[in-house]
Amino acid sequence: MVEAFACARLQNEFRELSQNEDIGFSVGLIDDNLFNWSVCFSGPQDTAWEGGLYMATLRFPPQYPNSPPEMIFRTEMWHPNIFPDGRVCISILHPPGEDQFNQYESASERWRPILGVEAILVSVISMLNDPNLDSPANIDAAVQYRNDKSGYLRRVRRLAQKSVESL
DSSP states (O other), rough: OOOHHHHHHHHHHHHHHHHHSSSSSSEEEEEEEEEOOOOOOOOOOSSSTOOOOEEEEOOOOOOTTOOOOOOSSSSSSOOOTTTSSSBBOOOOGSSSSOOOOOOTTTTTGGGOOOHHHHHHHHHHHHHSOOOOOEEEEHHHHHHHHHHHHHHHHHHHHHHHHHHHTTT
Protein backbone atom coordinates (compact mmCIF):
# COMPACT_ATOMS: atom_id res chain seq x y z
CA MET A 1 0.00 0.00 0.00
CA VAL A 2 2.78 2.43 0.97
CA GLU A 3 4.78 1.64 -2.16
CA ALA A 4 1.67 2.09 -4.35
CA PHE A 5 1.23 5.59 -2.96
CA ALA A 6 4.92 6.30 -3.54
CA CYS A 7 4.58 5.12 -7.16
CA ALA A 8 1.58 7.35 -7.79
CA ARG A 9 3.29 10.37 -6.27
CA LEU A 10 6.52 9.74 -8.17
CA GLN A 11 4.67 9.27 -11.47
CA ASN A 12 2.94 12.62 -11.00
CA GLU A 13 6.14 14.44 -10.06
CA PHE A 14 8.08 12.85 -12.89
CA ARG A 15 5.43 13.78 -15.45
CA GLU A 16 5.23 17.37 -14.20
CA LEU A 17 9.00 17.86 -14.14
CA SER A 18 9.49 16.20 -17.52
CA GLN A 19 6.99 18.56 -19.13
CA ASN A 20 8.23 21.76 -17.48
CA GLU A 21 11.02 23.30 -19.57
CA ASP A 22 11.38 26.35 -17.31
CA ILE A 23 12.70 24.60 -14.19
CA GLY A 24 16.37 24.49 -15.19
CA PHE A 25 17.00 20.78 -14.82
CA SER A 26 16.06 17.58 -16.59
CA VAL A 27 15.03 14.26 -15.09
CA GLY A 28 15.00 10.71 -16.38
CA LEU A 29 14.46 7.23 -15.02
CA ILE A 30 17.36 4.84 -14.52
CA ASP A 31 16.49 1.43 -16.00
CA ASP A 32 12.81 2.47 -16.14
CA ASN A 33 12.74 2.34 -12.33
CA LEU A 34 10.44 4.98 -10.87
CA PHE A 35 12.44 4.88 -7.62
CA ASN A 36 15.78 5.75 -9.31
CA TRP A 37 16.03 9.04 -11.19
CA SER A 38 18.82 10.66 -13.13
CA VAL A 39 19.03 14.45 -12.80
CA CYS A 40 21.01 16.90 -14.89
CA PHE A 41 21.35 20.66 -14.48
CA SER A 42 23.62 23.55 -15.36
CA GLY A 43 25.51 25.44 -12.70
CA PRO A 44 23.81 28.57 -11.37
CA GLN A 45 24.64 31.76 -13.27
CA ASP A 46 27.09 34.23 -11.77
CA THR A 47 28.64 31.56 -9.55
CA ALA A 48 31.82 29.49 -9.76
CA TRP A 49 29.56 26.58 -10.76
CA GLU A 50 28.38 28.39 -13.91
CA GLY A 51 29.20 26.63 -17.15
CA GLY A 52 29.27 23.21 -15.55
CA LEU A 53 26.86 20.38 -16.27
CA TYR A 54 26.04 18.36 -13.17
CA MET A 55 24.68 14.83 -13.07
CA ALA A 56 23.12 13.26 -10.01
CA THR A 57 20.96 10.35 -8.96
CA LEU A 58 17.89 10.49 -6.74
CA ARG A 59 17.02 7.22 -4.97
CA PHE A 60 13.56 7.14 -3.47
CA PRO A 61 12.57 4.85 -0.60
CA PRO A 62 9.32 2.84 -0.78
CA GLN A 63 8.01 5.13 2.02
CA TYR A 64 8.28 8.25 -0.18
CA PRO A 65 6.98 10.95 0.40
CA ASN A 66 7.03 10.21 4.13
CA SER A 67 10.78 9.64 3.89
CA PRO A 68 13.18 11.69 1.77
CA PRO A 69 15.18 10.38 -1.16
CA GLU A 70 18.96 10.23 -1.26
CA MET A 71 20.77 12.44 -3.77
CA ILE A 72 24.20 11.46 -5.04
CA PHE A 73 26.25 13.47 -7.53
CA ARG A 74 27.85 11.43 -10.30
CA THR A 75 29.80 14.51 -11.37
CA GLU A 76 32.93 15.16 -9.32
CA MET A 77 32.09 17.85 -6.75
CA TRP A 78 34.01 19.94 -4.23
CA HIS A 79 31.58 21.38 -1.71
CA PRO A 80 31.24 21.52 2.08
CA ASN A 81 27.77 19.90 1.97
CA ILE A 82 28.59 17.09 -0.45
CA PHE A 83 30.44 14.04 0.86
CA PRO A 84 33.52 13.00 -1.13
CA ASP A 85 31.48 10.06 -2.52
CA GLY A 86 28.90 12.50 -3.95
CA ARG A 87 26.13 12.12 -1.37
CA VAL A 88 24.35 15.40 -0.70
CA CYS A 89 23.96 16.41 2.93
CA ILE A 90 21.41 19.18 3.38
CA SER A 91 18.56 19.58 5.82
CA ILE A 92 15.78 19.03 3.28
CA LEU A 93 17.11 15.49 2.69
CA HIS A 94 17.23 14.57 6.38
CA PRO A 95 14.37 12.47 7.83
CA PRO A 96 11.48 14.39 9.43
CA GLY A 97 11.53 15.44 13.07
CA GLU A 98 14.06 16.78 15.53
CA ASP A 99 17.65 15.57 15.59
CA GLN A 100 18.98 15.66 19.13
CA PHE A 101 22.55 15.50 17.82
CA ASN A 102 22.25 18.45 15.44
CA GLN A 103 21.41 21.68 17.23
CA TYR A 104 21.88 23.72 14.04
CA GLU A 105 18.90 22.16 12.28
CA SER A 106 15.25 22.56 13.25
CA ALA A 107 12.48 20.14 12.32
CA SER A 108 11.03 22.75 9.96
CA GLU A 109 14.22 22.65 7.87
CA ARG A 110 14.13 18.88 7.48
CA TRP A 111 12.12 16.72 5.09
CA ARG A 112 8.33 17.00 5.13
CA PRO A 113 5.98 14.96 2.92
CA ILE A 114 4.59 18.15 1.38
CA LEU A 115 7.98 18.75 -0.26
CA GLY A 116 8.90 17.14 -3.54
CA VAL A 117 11.63 16.68 -6.10
CA GLU A 118 11.47 20.24 -7.39
CA ALA A 119 11.99 21.61 -3.86
CA ILE A 120 14.99 19.31 -3.40
CA LEU A 121 16.62 20.37 -6.65
CA VAL A 122 16.01 24.07 -6.05
CA SER A 123 17.55 23.68 -2.56
CA VAL A 124 20.58 21.83 -3.90
CA ILE A 125 21.19 24.43 -6.62
CA SER A 126 20.90 27.18 -4.01
CA MET A 127 23.22 25.30 -1.65
CA LEU A 128 25.99 25.19 -4.25
CA ASN A 129 26.76 28.88 -3.83
CA ASP A 130 25.65 29.17 -0.20
CA PRO A 131 27.10 26.24 1.78
CA ASN A 132 26.21 25.49 5.38
CA LEU A 133 29.57 25.52 7.14
CA ASP A 134 28.08 24.67 10.55
CA SER A 135 27.55 21.03 9.59
CA PRO A 136 29.91 20.11 6.74
CA ALA A 137 29.92 16.72 5.03
CA ASN A 138 33.28 17.42 3.40
CA ILE A 139 35.53 18.89 6.09
CA ASP A 140 38.38 19.63 3.68
CA ALA A 141 36.12 21.62 1.34
CA ALA A 142 34.67 23.52 4.32
CA VAL A 143 38.13 24.37 5.65
CA GLN A 144 39.28 25.56 2.23
CA TYR A 145 36.08 27.61 1.80
CA ARG A 146 36.72 29.32 5.17
CA ASN A 147 40.49 29.78 4.91
CA ASP A 148 41.18 30.06 1.19
CA LYS A 149 37.98 31.04 -0.59
CA SER A 150 39.77 32.10 -3.78
CA GLY A 151 41.48 28.67 -3.95
CA TYR A 152 38.13 26.99 -3.29
CA LEU A 153 36.50 28.98 -6.12
CA ARG A 154 39.37 28.14 -8.52
CA ARG A 155 38.92 24.44 -7.77
CA VAL A 156 35.14 24.66 -8.30
CA ARG A 157 35.65 26.45 -11.64
CA ARG A 158 38.11 23.74 -12.76
CA LEU A 159 35.56 21.06 -11.85
CA ALA A 160 32.82 22.96 -13.71
CA GLN A 161 35.00 22.94 -16.83
CA LYS A 162 35.90 19.28 -16.31
CA SER A 163 32.21 18.38 -15.99
CA VAL A 164 31.58 19.55 -19.54
CA GLU A 165 34.78 18.12 -20.99
CA SER A 166 34.05 14.66 -19.58
CA LEU A 167 30.74 14.37 -21.43
